[in-house]
Amino acid sequence: MTAPAKRPTLIGDRTMTLKAVPFFTQLNDRELDVIRTLAVEKAYPRTAVVLTEGEMGDSLYMIQTGKVKVFIGDEDGREIILKILGPGDFFGEMSMIDKQPRSASVTTLEASTFHILSHSAFERAVEQAPRIANMVMRVLASRVREADRKIGTLALMDVYGRVASTLLELAVYNNGKLMVGEKLSQQDLANMVGASREMVNRILKDLSDRGFITVESKSITIINRELPPSL
Template identity: 30%
Template sequence: MKHTKLWYLKKFNLLETFSAEEMISLKDVLIDNVVKKKQPIYLAGDPDENLYFLKEGRVKISRIDESGKEFTIILLEPGEIFGELGLFDDSPRETAAIALEDSIICMMKRRDFEKYAINKPELSFKLNKLMGLRLRQIESRIEELLFRDVPSRLARLLLRLFEQHPRETTNGTRINIKLSQQEIANLVGATREMTSMVLNSFKRSGLIRIESKYIYLIDRKELEKIAR
């Protein structure tokens, strides 16, 4: 079933106070983009001037250092927004947003957001709350990198993903995102070789099962012990 742009917009919490008329006017200023898997929505150094709405697909927000090493900060699902700093800061972007699969993105220019924000101060309030939440997430990730070993970081990541992206199947509960070992390594902040070694250890111990890049949860309690 093909949904309209208006149907998608109603799924975003940021817009829940918009009237039907405001929604109709809003859809006319949003620009739809289809982004193929592994293609960037924006890169570090790009102008920071747009807000993005993820309609379909999945997106990762990452930092990439000068050597090319990538650290993935967050994974985004349909119904989430990103690029919000572009509404409050003129500095170039410090992160990259990359499609994990074929995705549909709505883009809103800063000047259009400002027009709506004048009459709807709750928009800025909600965005500030979102930025605060993401700052806490980043602080938590930094704490993990500084004070936890790779098995603990990987266990914590898997538990988060099972909570955020669960899918019940006849074969058990799985993380409903296909992730390569390199993508998992980027989320954990470790090398692919180390990540592969720890994943294999978890599999041998009966904590998880991996089928077609889907990870299934087998023993939550043991994962929680490692995560502590």
């Protein structure tokens, strides 16, 4: 029996995908081609474990297609979701640079493909295109600032405010509607804001009753962006 043909990946397509990654938006085509030739492409099915908190690692993952959740576990084995990431996003950058254990776990929410750049490949890329190092430093600094801002903002909010803020952060426009996609469950949302699923369910019901959102079986639509910070 003849093995099924693998889907070809066009150089132009990969270059355009890499250009969507914040690290590389300001690189020219030659510099992007350096990254393209050194990065490895890998596919994972839905619910696959990509990275495990505490394991050693040295690679950066850039999402080409699909969606993942980044999370840490507490002492009781519960998940605290740090981020939901999609195409153009990236993770694993700290271990790529310092080769230290992973600070969080990552699993796929749907079938996903990644461009993977190892520490040694990154060093070779910088040798061939030194400007890449500057781009990486700028993006890392931006991420630290964003994390500090988010921590400061959420620390001042109660659970109601954290749910409202997280919904707005996750929402994207789809056919003219501002929606939180079907891949996020109420338990995932609870894990993101540090609350019980029951509490999140009550808050979503209140927001729906007050006309700010509509909740369907697989998605949430935001009708009014001015979500209230509390009851």
